[in-house]
Structures are given as C-alpha cells and as structure tokens.
Amino acid sequence: MEWNDLHSFLAIAREGTLSAAARRLGVRQSTMGRRLAALEARAGVRLLERTPRGFRLTPAGEAARAEVERMEDAALAAERAVGGRDIRLEGNVRLTTVSDFAVSILMQALTDVAGRYPGILVELIADDRTLSLAAREADLAIRLARPKGQLLLGRRIGEVSFGLYASAAYLAARATKPLPGGDGVGHRLILSRDETGAYPEIDALAAMAPRAEVALRTDSRASQLAAAQAGLGIVVLGHHVAADTDLVRLDAPPLPAREIWLVQHEDTRHVPRIRAVAEALASRMRAAAPLFMGRE
Numbered sequence: 061m062e063w064n065d066l067h068s069f070l071a072i073a074r075e076g077t078l079s080a081a082a083r084r085l086g087v088r089q090s091t092m093g094r095r096l097a098a099l100e101a102r103a104g105v106r107l108l109e110r111t112p113r114g115f116r117l118t119p120a121g122e123a124a125r126a127e128v129e130r131m132e133d134a135a136l137a138a139e140r141a142v143g144g145r146d147i148r149l150e151g152n153v154r155l156t157t158v159s160d161f162a163v164s165i166l167m168q169a170l171t172d173v174a175g176r177y178p179g180i181l182v183e184l185i186a187d188d189r190t191l192s193l194a195a196r197e198a199d200l201a202i203r204l205a206r207p208k209g210q211l212l213l214g215r216r217i218g219e220v221s222f223g224l225y226a227s228a229a230y231l232a233a234r235a236t237k238p239l240p241g242g243d244g245v246g247h248r249l250i251l252s253r254d255e256t257g258a259y260p261e262i263d264a265l266a267a268m269a270p271r272a273e274v275a276l277r278t279d280s281r282a283s284q285l286a287a288a289q290a291g292l293g294i295v296v297l298g299h300h301v302a303a304d305t306d307l308v309r310l311d312a313p314p315l316p317a318r319e320i321w322l323v324q325h326e327d328t329r330h331v332p333r334i335r336a337v338a339e340a341l342a343s344r345m346r347a348a349a350p351l352f353m354g355r356e
Contacts, residue, residue, distance in 0.1 A: 061102055063135075066128045068095035069107060073125050076114035136196055137327075150179025153337045156198035159186040160281045162300055162348070166202075169344035173337055180333050193325040199334050202341070204318040211326050217345040218320040220298045221353045222261040225307040230291040244269020248293030250284050253277045260316040262296045268312070269294075299354030309354075320345060320352075 071081035072092060082089040100107055107121035117125060157166065170182050191197035193212060201207075207214040234246060249272045252262045275293035278284060281301070288295035288307055296315060297307070322342055328334050 061099060062095075063131075065095045065099040065102075066131065068092050069099050069121075070125065070128050070132060072096060072108060072115050073117055073121065078115075132195075136194065149177050149332050149336060151333050152181050152183055153200065153334055154183045154185060154198040155200045155202070155337065155341075156185040156187060156191045157202040158204065158281075160301075161186075161202065161204075162298075162345075162352075164304075165300070165344050165348045165351075166341070169337075169340045172340045172344065176340075177333070177336050180336060182337060193323065199324060199328060199331075200338055200341070201323040203321045203323055205321065206319065207321055207323040212323055213326050213329055214321045214323040215342070216319055217322045217342045218349055218352055220300070220318045220320060222296050222298055222315040222317065223302065223354060224265065224294055224310040224312045224315075225288055225297050225302050225305075226294045226310065227289055227291045228306070228308055230288075230293065231308060233291075244272030247272040248275035249273070250276045250278075250287050250293045250295040252284075253279050259296075261318070264315045265294070265296050298352065300348065300351045303351060303354075 068081065068085065068087075068091075071084050072078060075081040075084055078089045078092045078096075082092045085092070096108065103120075103124070105120045106118055107124055108115040109118055110116075166184070170184070173180055173182060185191065185198060190203070191201065193199070193201060194209070203214075204220065206216075230248075247269055249265060249269060251266055251274055252259045255263075257263065272294075276284075276287050278287070284295050285297060285301060285305070287293065288297070289305060294310070295307075302309065322338060322345075324334060324338065
C-alpha cells in the first residue's frame with residue numbers, strides 16, 4: 061500500500077472531513093478522496109463511512125488506524141533522527157504560536173534571523189491549536205504554559221502580565237466608579253467563550269465584577285481588542301498589546317500572569333537552523349520583558 065494513501069486515511073480519520081484533512085496535509089480535497097478510494101480498493105474493505113457529521117471509522121478502520129499510527133510514529137522517529145544530524149544553517153523552520161501573540165516582537169526576531177542566516181526560511185503558524193512537535197507539525201513552539209511531554213524540551217523565556225483596559229469613550233459614558241470598585245454594576249465586560257480555566261486572567265475579571273453585564277464573549281484576542289477600542293466594554297489585555305493602542309489602563313489588583321515557554325522536540329535540539337531561530341526568539345523575548353510587564 062502507498063504511504064500517501066495511508067497518511068491521507070489517518071488525516072481524514074483525525075479531522076473528520078476531506079476538506080479539513082486536505083488543509084492539514086496541504087493537498088487538494090479531490091486528492092484526499094482519490095487516495096481514500098484507492099486505499100479501500102486495495103484493502104477490499106471500507107475503512108471510513110460518511111455520516112452527516114463527517115467521516116466515521118468502521119471496525120476495520122479502527123483496527124487499521126492503530127497500525128497506521130504505529131507506522132507514522134516510526135516514520136517520524138526516522139525523520140527526526142535524520143533531521144537531527146542536519147548541520148546546515150539553511151532550510152525551513154516551522155514556528156507555531158498562539159494567534160496575534162507579540163507580533164511585532166516576533167517580527168524583530170525573524171528580521172534578526174534573516175539578516176544573519178539568509179538561507180533559513182521561517183514558516184510562522186499563528187494558530188490557537190496546540191500543534192504536535194513530535195509529529196513534525198512544527199519545529200518550535202511559543203506557548204503560554206509549561207510544556208507537557210517527556211520528549212519536549214522547554215525553556216522559560218519570559219512572562220506576560222495583564223491589565224484591565226477600556227476606551228476613554230466607554231469610561232466617559234459611565235458615572236459608576238471604574239473597576240475594581242463595587243461589584244461591577246453598571247459596567248460591561250468583554251470575556252472569553254472558554255470557561256474551562258484556560259484563561260485565568262479573564263476569569264479573574266469575571267470574578268471581580270460578578271454583577272457586570274457581559275457585552276461580548278469571544279476567544280479571539282484580536283476581536284476582544286477591537287471590541288474594547290469600539291467602546292463595547294472592559295477587556296483583559298497583555299500590557300504589550302495595549303501599549304500600541306489608546307486604551308486607558310484601569311487601576312486594578314494584579315491579574316494572573318502567564319509564563320512564556322519556547323518548546324522543541326529533543327530530537328531536534330542540535331539542528332543548527334532550529335537552534336539559530338530559537339536563540340533569536342529567546343533573545344528578543346527577554347529584551348522585551350519590560351514591555352510584557354507593563355513598564356514601558
């Protein structure tokens with residue numbers, strides 16, 4: 061059987077649709093359908109069945125998936141072993157970070173890399189999903205939490221502090237005392253849709269003003285910022301984000317801070333091009349510490 065067909069089957073099983081699987085592998089949707097049909101024809105059995113909610117594994121597909129995942133693990137281990145012996149300061153480095161995180165600082169780091177190592181091309185993947193370093197979905201990751209996994213190497217390169225912000229127009233329209241006074245009556249808050257504790261700084265705002273009206277819930281940091289600038293309500297922002305706006309910082313108790321971690325798989329720690337990008341990122345992030353802490 062062709063590995064491309066097996067790999068496509070695995071992507072469809074994980075993503076649930078041909079379109080999502082095609083995006084994951086960077087191919088056409090029609091290619092995914094053709095590969096799945098070819099695989100099932102060779103196997104002589106249906107592996108995936110289409111439902112109104114997407115593709116679902118058949119019993120044969122469940123058994124096949126376990127075996128294909130073992131093949132994938134072996135292939136990725138071989139790829140990392142070979143890649144770990146690459147001594148060139150050239151080639152692609154895939155960097156993933158949460159969307160809209162410290163864009164200006166990241167660009168300064170990438171400019172440093174481009175100036176010193178013109179043969180290195182950084183692919184920036186701004187996505188709130190946690191991409192797998194073991195599966196080579198990315199080479200480096202900037203995360204706002206300590207990495208989990210025995211084969212992941214992480215180093216703390218900074219800390220993000222948060223504050224409460226609102227537009228001058230929003231504050232001028234309210235005769236009530238600005239937060240944190242009172243229980244939030246008369247105020248409007250911009251919060252996250254996620255209530256699992258993933259955003260402790262936003263949860264702290266909700267706890268601080270339990271009787272405030274919720275003006276908007278969105279997990280998009282860019283939308284939260286835009287809503288605050290439009291005067292919709294009070295928002296929690298990293299100080300480095302608010303520094304480039306005309307929003308007013310409110311006097312409030314400290315909110316939970318988040319650590320900044322630079323993460324990579326241990327098999328790639330000696331790859332020069334990855335190490336060069338990692339050092340540039342770490343240097344720029346540490347230099348920006350006052351901005352992240354709201355001191356500039």
